[in-house]
Amino acid sequence: MNSKKVILTGDRPTGPLHIGHYVGSLRKRVALQHEYRQYVLIADMQALTDNAGNPKKVRDNVLEVALDYLAVGLDPLQNTIVIQSLVPELAELTMYYLNLVTLARLQRNPTVKDEMKQKGFANNVPAGFLTYPVSQAADITAFKTKYVPVGEDQLPMIEQTNEIVDKFNSLYGGEILLRCEPLLSDVTRLPGTDGQGKMGKSTDNAIFLKETQKSLREKVRMMYTDPLHIKASDPGHLEGNTVFDYLDAFDLDKIGLEEIKAHYRKGGLGDSKVKERLFSILDQELLPIRIKRQEFEKDLGEVTAMLKKGSEAAREVAGQTLSEVRKALLLDY
């Protein structure tokens, strides 16, 4: 177990997870869990950086996210599932790393810049939000992480972390902190069911992993397709047609799918038929997840206990890193 390379991954608990998370990262985590030592961080402290006014949302979703993890098959014996706020060593590491990063560097971070624009922050950005890449560097280095699964848009986070690692090691002498590498995900992001941007937890355009069969059917029925495809006989377009985006992500029968696409393009295939196919595929994928989730929901105490146990295990490893960091900083009293 100790010789396994370490992966750090996780989510901000700001809502239950959706099928965008599933194709984007969860499926991959399940596939990687045997080969790697995987720390899966429920990043509640990070969620608070732009949800300081709504701690209840964060608290409630810690358990939602944990249930989603268990439901998709993340095994708590194979992974260390961690509540970030239960590992105070991460806060201490963050404080030390904040001295190694300039304000200008934080303001230059393209990921944070984009998020700030989205959220309408300017200089009124909470300091905790602006500095969260430093807190992420603490998360990553605390567990001696080698690989961080990310999308292209999160590469700046890896870069920032490695800058801190390099600066720390060069200032304090030696290979104290470990550089990390991205595990680039090749899956494109699923758009929202309304065809508007990406699937969001708050924007009511997401299909959640815990969706009931009934609400799944309704959400698929309401999905955005081709607005020019009014009658079934009209030729349809695939570009920007979310139903086909989803089929691309979930339909394993690629040959059948190509035939359907051709038919849709030519005209004569109604949206409702295509949506029926998508519903049936999604329902088949989500059914076992839904069932497993309901099992775990019966004993939330057990789930919380599992999270505490994971967090305790994480504290031990983070504590080891912290004591190396404190020693390097001559703070080992």
Add this chain to the structure above:
Amino acid sequence: MNSKKVILTGDRPTGPLHIGHYVGSLRKRVALQHEYRQYVLIADMQALTDNAGNPKKVRDNVLEVALDYLAVGLDPLQNTIVIQSLVPELAELTMYYLNLVTLARLQRNPTVKDEMKQKGFANNVPAGFLTYPVSQAADITAFKTKYVPVGEDQLPMIEQTNEIVDKFNSLYGGEILLRCEPLLSDVTRLPGTDGQGKMGKSTDNAIFLKETQKSLREKVRMMYTDPLHIKASDPGHLEGNTVFDYLDAFDLDKIGLEEIKAHYRKGGLGDSKVKERLFSILDQELLPIRIKRQEFEKDLGEVTAMLKKGSEAAREVAGQTLSEVRKALLLDY
């Protein structure tokens, strides 16, 4: 003891303390130590915010500062003397408070702005330095501080802390954190021995509390006086004359001092005579401090043990505050 109001005070350990600290704050702390529950913080984490490249300087001066405290008569039984980095609860509190303060607010802090100008920081200010007022708010609130002894120039720190307190209490409901008040110091700052600005640890214009008699004599001999007062018979000026600034701060014989001032102004009193008087007064003041310091220097292990004990006691109180804060943030798993 529990009914005593709490004072938080302290120093960044970036050098041994000098007579500017003595007249500016140390004397007052000694006077207040019986009436108040006083936490005296050796702020090594804060010192690292702009000394990340020189942890040895910080580490070495933690003990220097502690020795100075003991030497001037701060009683570890009456005060809680604390090494900041040994209270990790402060880092956690800082993380939560960072979400309540905007970047714009931090950049508007007049004290930090001045310090940034002095240090030649602009946007390349370390994030830890820019955010240190938030870390100070953590220090102050952690110990349920009522009074913070400050000079006028540090009032913005109190204001920032109370803003965080108010925001926290209004967001999370109730009187969880305590507002603090300044204990304004009425003593003017001592200029450096070179007459250039304030006495600095690094600028070689300070008279340290641990100064030997010999070096004290030499430093007084070299002190800046009135450059126009060349011969003893010339009339002398008192304005900007550091020797008289120091006499104002230390000479208890105010009537005798007025006579000397008149004589100096009129002409006929040489600098060396005035300096002799200052040396003798300073030497008398520093002698018992020097002796006491040498006693404590004989057993540095004892001093470190005292610091650890104080820090442990501080952790208990800070831990209590942190658990109230975590409860308010719904992080009480």
